[in-house]
Amino acid sequence: MSAEEQKAQPETENEATTSDIEVDASTVDSTPSDADVPAHGEDVSLEELVAQLAASQEEIAKLKDAVIRSEAEMQNIRRRAEKDVEAAHKFSQEKLIKELLPVLDNLERALEASTGEETGAAKAVLEGVELTHKSFSDTLVKAAVVALNPVGETFDPQLHQAMSMVPNPDVPANTVIAVVQKGYSLHGRLVRPAMVMVSSGGPTSTHIDETA
Known part of the structure; x- marks a missing residue:
């Protein structure tokens, strides 16, 4: 090989190497960078953010209401339990x-x-x-037991039990004129009604007003 051919050969190799480098650089430059790709979820409008905030506030309001209702129900249960205990003690x-x-x-x-x-x-x-x-x-x-001896009182079907009716024009109708057996109540609750005789108000009247 002559000296001129030896000089020409390296230049050819250098040109090929440079060409390869330029192709690789071109390939690298054509690839999009991470900065050019938008991140997922970043494109959110102001309206969507406002809607999400409103939904969150509504959910918080519902949870707060549920807590208030739960506390109120617990108070009601506590009061009912106290009343039941008090009633059990009284009666x-x-x-x-x-x-x-x-x-x-x-x-x-x-x-x-x-x-x-x-x-x-x-x-x-x-x-x-x-x-x-x-x-x-x-x-x-x-x-706390109270006797019911309703002589002279108006007949009360809630407290009295009529045994008989007696005509008596001198006494208003539906008036208790005699007590056959006393009645009794416990803390205001009727334990036994009073058995009574009631005036009918006159010889022709024979009706007891059970709603008196």
């Missing part, structure tokens, strides 16, 4: 008192049957009955 002895009332009735009948002229052993027994009756009555009063 826990109602059944027992109802069963004891006939004993009190018998004591009162014994006192009514006395003539007041008893002597000796009979007088001592009568005094014992009187003391027993007083002690029994005082105990019921302490337990």
Whole structure:
């Protein structure tokens, strides 16, 4: 190989290498950079942001309302429970008192049957009955038991039970003129109605006003 051919050969190789470099550079330059690609989700309008904020505020308002309702319901449950406990405490002895009332009735009948002229052993027994009756009555009063003895009052079907009707022109109709058996209430609740005799107001009137 001559000296001129040796000089020409490197130039050809250099040209080829330069060409390859230029192609690679061209390829790199044609590839889009990350800065040219828009990020996902960045293109959000102001209207959409406002709508999202409004939806979030509405959800917060709903949650707040739910919390308030829950607290109110808990307060109602607590109050109902307190009332139930109070009622259970007040009326826990109602059944027992109802069963004891006939004993009190018998004591009162014994006192009514006395003539007041008893002597000796009979007088001592009568005094014992009187003391027993007083002690029994005082105990019921302490337990908030109130006797219903409605002589002269207007007949009340909620509190009284009419046993008979008696014509009496001197007494207004639907008036209680006699009590056959006393009634009793416990803390305002009727335990036993009073058994009564009611005036019909005259010989021709025989109707009791049950709604009085």
